[in-house]
Structures are given as structure tokens and as C-alpha cells.
Amino acid sequence: MAGTTIQSIELYKLFVPLKEPFVISLGPINTVQNVVVIIRTQDGCAGYGECSPYMTINGESVDTCFIVGQYFAQVLKGKNALNIADCMQAMDKTIYANCSIKSAFDIALHDIAAQHSGLPLYQFLGGKKDKVLQTDMTVSIGDPAKMQQDAVKFREQGFEFIKVKLGGTKEMDVQRIAAIREGIGNDVPLRIDANQGWPTTEAAIEVLNALAPFNIEHCEEPIPRWRFMELRQVSDQSPIPIMADESCGDEHDAERLIQLNACQMFNIKLGKASGFYRAQKIAKLGAQAGMEMQVGGFMESRLGMTAAAHFALSNDHIHHVDFDTPLMFTEDPIIGGIQYLDKGVIEVPEVPGLGAVVDDSYLQKAEKFIYA
Structure with missing residues (x-):
């Protein structure tokens, strides 16, 4: 299809x-540093994608994504945007890993494909609106009194699910949860x-058992991801269900974890999986194994989180969503996209494609690269 040939590719730093630092056990974030990708085809269609690189998790930065994205622009120009498998293969042949920036290209390609099909992206992915997406709100790791204050604030704002960042000593993490429960x-x-x-399997098991009385739904990535062979021991001895996150990047990781009976749940992120193309494979494997799954993200704006929300509607085994980071921004650069309703309920757009774009006023002042 000549009209769907990729004509130009644009990269922007966003x-x-x-509003305040977001802190996890791997360190703090003060400013969102994302990359927006816009792919334009000969027939005038534009697909939007976004990635939020996380140096301590996926080993990418806004600068590496910006450079690697330029390599991808060179190999993708002239290709059929609707042949997503071919485009993904071209990126994989260009460079290993770099899943964050690959996800931004993948999202933009799926946006184009869904627009051409005349369907909202979730329908293009085979999904339907038969469940309510309701995000949690995350409490950063820190002083127990501050964490209690934040949890109380989120509860008063109406959020019905609260996520808490931990990863310290047993004594401190128990104090943190006890303070939140008190509040x-x-x-x-x-x-x-x-x-x-x-840091160790023994430490994780000890903390998880100490937290058992506090009504915890599940725990994400308790031990270093390279200890995945020990994750089954944690799951077997934990009273709290274990969800793999950093140790489950792509479908190969998912298959390995399932074979090991390592965990009860997966947390799927487009930025870990290189986008929809591989995230769907993870979800299929998880569903076949009878797992409950969650869809989360990094520090994406409502653009990237809109993509994640479409994906969350694509599989019946996805029961949980973690889409709160845009609520932490001081500004909202997105037009369209998901809307946040009462109690953290997410409304997904019904227009063809992704249904979200970046306000031109932000793109005009951003550092950019255009390959045409």
C-alpha cells in the first residue's frame, strides 16, 4: 500500500x-525526561508514540533514546507502516535491546494501523470495553510519617487502591506500612x-511474612531480577502473591518465569516489552498459564498511558492497572487521550487509533530530530 509508506519520522525530547520527587528504592526522579515519536505516512496519517526511559531499569536515557531513534528512522523510512512485524524486525536487526525507544516506535506504528482500520486501538488489538480500568495511586518510599500523609491524601482524593514503594530494611518497611495502615x-x-x-531471598521472605497482617494484595519484584532462579522460593514462602516486573521484560522472560513457576503474576509495561507487538505475546502466555496480570508504566505522560490503557483492555487476564504518573506532572502536554474520573477510573478514547497527540506548543520548543 503506497499510501501507508513511511514518509518521515520526528523525534522530540519532552x-x-x-509536583514533587517520585522516589523508589532505585533512586529519585524530579523531572520527566521522555521521547515522543511521530511517524507520518504518504497518505497524511500521523502516528504518535512515547517512551519514558529509566536508566536503572531498562538502561536507557532520554539521550540514548534520541540517538538510537535516529538509527531507527533511517531503516524504517520507506517501509510499509502497516507491516509492524517487518518494522520491529528492522529495529531488532539494527540494535539489540533498547526496548524503551523501540516501544515509542511500536506505539506510533500501531496508532497508524488502528487509524487505517477505523477502530480504537483497543479494538484493533482484539479487546473490548467489558471491564473498568481503575488506577492505583503510588506512595513514594521515604519517611513513614510522610508516607502516611501521602496515603491519607490519596484516600481523601477518592483513590480506592494505593500502591506503596518499599525496599529497605524489614524494620523500616514494616514501620512504613504500619504507619500507612494507621492513617x-x-x-x-x-x-x-x-x-x-x-537483596536476598531470605531477606525478602522475612519482610513479606512480617507484612502479612497488613492486608497486602500483591508484591512486585521483591528481589534483584538476576536472582530469578530464586523467585519461586520467595513465591512459595510468601503469604503475599508475587508479581514479576523488572524480571519480566519480553515474552522470553515470561516463558522462562512460567516454566520455573516463579511467580503468580506479571506486570507488563510497553516500555519493557518494546511495545504492543511483544506485550501481547507476554499477555497471551500469562493468560494460558492462568495468571492475573497488571499493566503499568514508567513516567509516561497521558500519551504513553493512553497506549497502556488500550493494551489493558486487550486481554481478560489483565486485572490491575498502574497509570498514575501523569497525575504527578506539573503540566499536561497531551490533547485527547485517557481521562481520569472519580476513584481513579480511566476513560479510554473511542476515536480511531490511539486518540492522543502532543500539543504543538510543547513540540515547538523541544529539542527535535526530523528525518524526511
């Missing part, structure tokens, strides 16, 4: 300060995320 009571479900913060 910087947005946060919000026992009825609100808590989800915890250690971000690999407990």
Missing part, C-alpha cells in the same frame, strides 16, 4: 517537572513494590 485503616487494599530492593 521534559516536564514533577487509612485496614479496608483500603494496599499493593507494594520493592523494585528489587530486598
Whole structure:
């Protein structure tokens, strides 16, 4: 199809300060540093994608993404945008890994394909609106009193699910959860995320058992991801279900974890999986294994989170969503996209494609690269 031939590719650096630092066990983030990709075809269609590189998780930065994206622009120009498998193969042959920037290209390609099909992206992916997407709100790791204050604030704002960042000593992490429970009571479900913060299997098991009385729904990535062979031991001895996050990047990781019976749940992120193309493979494997899954993200704006929300509607086994980071921004650079309703409920756009674009006023002042 000549009209769907890729004519030009644009890259933009998108910087947005946060209302306050977002802190996990791997370190703090003060300013969002993302990359926006716009792919234009000969028939005038434009597909938008975004990635949020996380140096301590996927080993990419806004600068590496910006440079590697220029390599991708050179190999993708002239290709059929609707042949997503071919485009993904071209990027994989260009450079290994770099899943964050690959995800931005993948999202833009799927946006184009869904627009050409005349369907909202979730329908293009085979999904339907038969469930409510309701995001949690995340409490950064820190002083127990501050974490309690944040949890109380989120509860008062109406959020019905609260996620808590942990990953310190047993004594401190128990103090943190105890303080939060003292502030919000026992009825609100808590989800915890250690971000690999407990250094050994024994330490993780000890902390998880100490947290058992606090009504915890699940725990993400309790131990360093390279200890994946030990994750089954943690899962077997933990009273709290274990969700693989950093150790589950692509479909090969997912298959390995399933074979090992390493965990009960997956957290799928487009920025880890290189986009929809591989994320769908992870979800299919998880569903076949009877797993509950979550869709999360890094520090994407409503553009990237809109993509994640479309994906969350594509598989019946995706039960949880973690789409709160745009609520932490000091500015909203996105037109269209998901809307946040009461109690953290997410409304997904019904227009063909992704349904979200970046306001031109932000792109005009951004550092950019255009390959035409």
C-alpha cells in the first residue's frame, strides 16, 4: 500500500517537572525526561508514540533514546507502516535491546494501523470495553510519617487502591506500612513494590511474612531480577502473591518465569516489552498459564498511558492497572487521550487509533530530530 509508506519520522525530547520527587528504592526522579515519536505516512496519517526511559531499569536515557531513534528512522523510512512485524524486525536487526525507544516506535506504528482500520486501538488489538480500568495511586518510599500523609491524601482524593514503594530494611518497611495502615485503616487494599530492593531471598521472605497482617494484595519484584532462579522460593514462602516486573521484560522472560513457576503474576509495561507487538505475546502466555496480570508504566505522560490503557483492555487476564504518573506532572502536554474520573477510573478514547497527540506548543520548543 503506497499510501501507508513511511514518509518521515520526528523525534522530540519532552521534559516536564514533577509536583514533587517520585522516589523508589532505585533512586529519585524530579523531572520527566521522555521521547515522543511521530511517524507520518504518504497518505497524511500521523502516528504518535512515547517512551519514558529509566536508566536503572531498562538502561536507557532520554539521550540514548534520541540517538538510537535516529538509527531507527533511517531503516524504517520507506517501509510499509502497516507491516509492524517487518518494522520491529528492522529495529531488532539494527540494535539489540533498547526496548524503551523501540516501544515509542511500536506505539506510533500501531496508532497508524488502528487509524487505517477505523477502530480504537483497543479494538484493533482484539479487546473490548467489558471491564473498568481503575488506577492505583503510588506512595513514594521515604519517611513513614510522610508516607502516611501521602496515603491519607490519596484516600481523601477518592483513590480506592494505593500502591506503596518499599525496599529497605524489614524494620523500616514494616514501620512504613504500619504507619500507612494507621492513617487509612485496614479496608483500603494496599499493593507494594520493592523494585528489587530486598537483596536476598531470605531477606525478602522475612519482610513479606512480617507484612502479612497488613492486608497486602500483591508484591512486585521483591528481589534483584538476576536472582530469578530464586523467585519461586520467595513465591512459595510468601503469604503475599508475587508479581514479576523488572524480571519480566519480553515474552522470553515470561516463558522462562512460567516454566520455573516463579511467580503468580506479571506486570507488563510497553516500555519493557518494546511495545504492543511483544506485550501481547507476554499477555497471551500469562493468560494460558492462568495468571492475573497488571499493566503499568514508567513516567509516561497521558500519551504513553493512553497506549497502556488500550493494551489493558486487550486481554481478560489483565486485572490491575498502574497509570498514575501523569497525575504527578506539573503540566499536561497531551490533547485527547485517557481521562481520569472519580476513584481513579480511566476513560479510554473511542476515536480511531490511539486518540492522543502532543500539543504543538510543547513540540515547538523541544529539542527535535526530523528525518524526511
